[in-house]
Amino acid sequence: MSTRITTPFGATSTAAEVIAGVDLGGRRAIVTGGASGIGVETARALAGAGAEVTLAVRDLAAGARTAEDIVASTGNKHIHVAHLDLADPASATGFAATWEGPLHVLVNNAGVMASPLTRTPQGWELQFATNHLGHFALTTGLHRALAAAGGARVVSVSSAGHLNSPVVFDDIHFERRPYDPWQAYGQSKTANILFALELTGRWADDGIYANSLMPGAIRTNLQRHVTEEDLMAMRARSGGTGPLQWKTTEQGAATSVLLAASPLLDGIGGRYFENCTEAEPNQPGTRVGVAAYALDPEAAQRLWQVSVDTLS
Template identity: 45%
Template structure:
């Protein structure tokens, strides 16, 4: 267990007036987004698709990166102002090519949402040998944001939303062995590490970016039955209450944690565009509110709140340096 620096982000709720039943549409707060440009990874399924829809219907131009164009085009058909581009977060050359195409368009980037992700997958590695959950959920997005940095600065007021999870409570980042080269692989610990990394990325990006008007947030959307759960067995889902008596996958009831897709996308949209968060950043949010900081002593595991290791400034800086080393990509800030 690492010690954690006391200098942390200001994890203090702001009494937003929203809550767990708020929908993404409501979380926008009536904001008009005409003239704004957004990129939403994972923007053609689940929470990403709902985020795309709400931002686009508010007037934003939304670029949706996809590995499979046909699937993405079918998903976003009928949503106004959506463009699709080729991107594979496990492929560094694909990330660079996507970002380069966007930069060549000369447009600013007002909203960048890192929504794509994988969860609890069997051990797999990318072409560099990096563990797939860390590579997809964190490193790929780190590289994408680094390459798009000139467009984020150009916006003169941009927000980056990193979709983390309460799963960050499973594990902190193991800086000695982030890619499971020397320890036994555990799919949930690996997922937790990647989600902690998502939160720490927002801490450090916000610190580095605020002088340029770039603010960053991390989000726990809630538990929602989406394609993210495709690698889980029926037994695992049953233990989560995600299979009914008829054997159908899906949450039949909702509570503060179990949400519909419009509710699950609400905190993402809130962080992406709501004016309540103007001049704020570097915080972990859930239930359309800045989350409480809670101790990582096990007593509150699985409860709302953010653990110290996911908002620690020293860990955030350390992860940033590690990510630059692993990707070979530096932010030219």
């Protein structure tokens, strides 16, 4: 059994703290959803360490404002903005096709949470399409660039929401079962963990390692469909009590930045982290740790094939 990864950092650590002393000069990074929430602070920390950072965003105006802010706060002028709509696979593959040169860090950060039932033009359920399929298309499209970097890292931003549902392979897109926004979200977040697991198995020989994470509870635009009552009900269902422990966006970005840049994670892949430490197995009735189904190698392999087939 592999040794569980621990670090000197924890729940209150910030992105700036986990990257202190790390030099990313000459490295290139992409952060999806880099213009809002923890994406901004993830990009800022990478830029502050000297990386050339591309914000891959739906809203170019918001991206431009964020880029200006990051340049002003870090002094790093190598901040770019590019359009990416993860719900549209053509946008993801088009983005990847125009990328030139090596890519050292890909942070798959963007996502939607608990949205009302929405289908893409292909008929795919929106949360699975955006949170998983879009990132799958983007990442596989960037395989050559990641391999060219030598020691590239892919960071898959998941959630404790993965505890709500495994990937239901028999009806991923809610064509036969009643739609539940939290189950749909949970399924997509489980997919994020399985994707990092399978990617590492397939691409480690190319020097590419992927890990997934739970950033923590952070109030961002991600929760625009979510009320306080929704969150309390979800915690009650899982046996959680008391108020949520909210993190700042700087704390919320810490685990992403740790996985993206810390030398403590060199050569490590296929694992799920929370609070800057590899998670323990989830215990029933709690909202911490990782579900066994999210680290199931057979499910990871199946998801990869389903994703290839869906997008082809």
